[in-house]
Amino acid sequence: MEIKEAKFVMSNTDWRKCPKPSLPEYAFIGRSNVGKSSLINMLTQRKSLAKVSATPGKTQLINHFVMDDQWLLADLPGYGYAKVSKEKRVKFHNFTLDYLRNRENLMCTFVLIDSRLKPQAIDLEFFEFCGTKGIPFVIVFTKYDKLTIAEKEANITAYKEKLLESWNSLPPIFLSSSVKGTGREDILDFIEETNHLFKG
Numbered sequence: 001m002e003i004k005e006a007k008f009v010m011s012n013t014d015w016r017k018c019p020k021p022s023l024p025e026y027a028f029i030g031r032s033n034v035g036k037s038s039l040i041n042m043l044t045q046r047k048s049l050a051k052v053s054a055t056p057g058k059t060q061l062i063n064h065f066v067m068d069d070q071w072l073l074a075d076l077p078g079y080g081y082a083k084v085s086k087e088k089r090v091k092f093h094n095f096t097l098d099y100l101r102n103r104e105n106l107m108c109t110f111v112l113i114d115s116r117l118k119p120q121a122i123d124l125e126f127f128e129f130c131g132t133k134g135i136p137f138v139i140v141f142t143k144y145d146k147l148t149i150a151e152k153e154a155n156i157t158a159y160k161e162k163l164l165e166s167w168n169s170l171p172p173i174f175l176s177s178s179v180k181g182t183g184r185e186d187i188l189d190f191i192e193e194t195n196h197l198f199k200g
């Protein structure tokens with residue numbers, strides 16, 4: 001699948017005010033700085049559709065985009081940052097969790113994981129949340145152009161082992177590099193296939 005037209009729709013913090021749930025929707029989430037904005041820009045082949053930021057924790061809104069008037073992409077706030085204000089240490093915003101629990105047209109959540117890192121407690125906690133709430137998710141290992149293959153594979157294997165401690169099977173896994181365009185086709189094909197399952 002190709003994306004011909006990617007348009008920003010709106011930003012907000014309330015799932016009730018999100019765009020009408022009449023199209024299939026995909027949410028993108030991950031720790032701040034995981035490469036989420038870069039991935040969205042890479043998928044849509046737009047330089048700055050999503051804002052790439054050097055300051056972790058800056059995008060603290062749910063941003064909706066519509067692709068070819070066919071499907072919606074929700075760019076969710078990054079989690080696990082501590083830098084927004086001196087006092088505020090936010091793990092997950094309640095409004096993000098409410099969105100995930102309630103958004104009726106949400107087909108799948110793409111959970112982004114930095115392939116350079118060993119399994120992080122906060123990501124495992126997020127998988128746990130998805131599991132207990134029945135929120136379907138897939139994993140995207142980002143920045144796959146970094147480190148040696150052996151190093152990345154060791155991190156990914158460690159994640160799989162952690163997941164299999166609480167799950168019977170693994171979700172679909174994608175490997176991506178926004179620098180090299182890796183994973184673009186696989187992710188867009190997955191979305192195209194999943195779009196067919198939408199019952200509007």
Ligand code: GDP
Binds near residue numbers: 035144176178
């Ligand atoms: P976000 O906070 O999750 O939206 O992350 P950004 O997309 O703003 O990226 C955070 C930093 O990681 C930026 O400096 C990006 O240039 C860098 N980055 C993002 N994706 C990749 C990637 O695939 N490869 C490499 N080498 N760097 C990346």
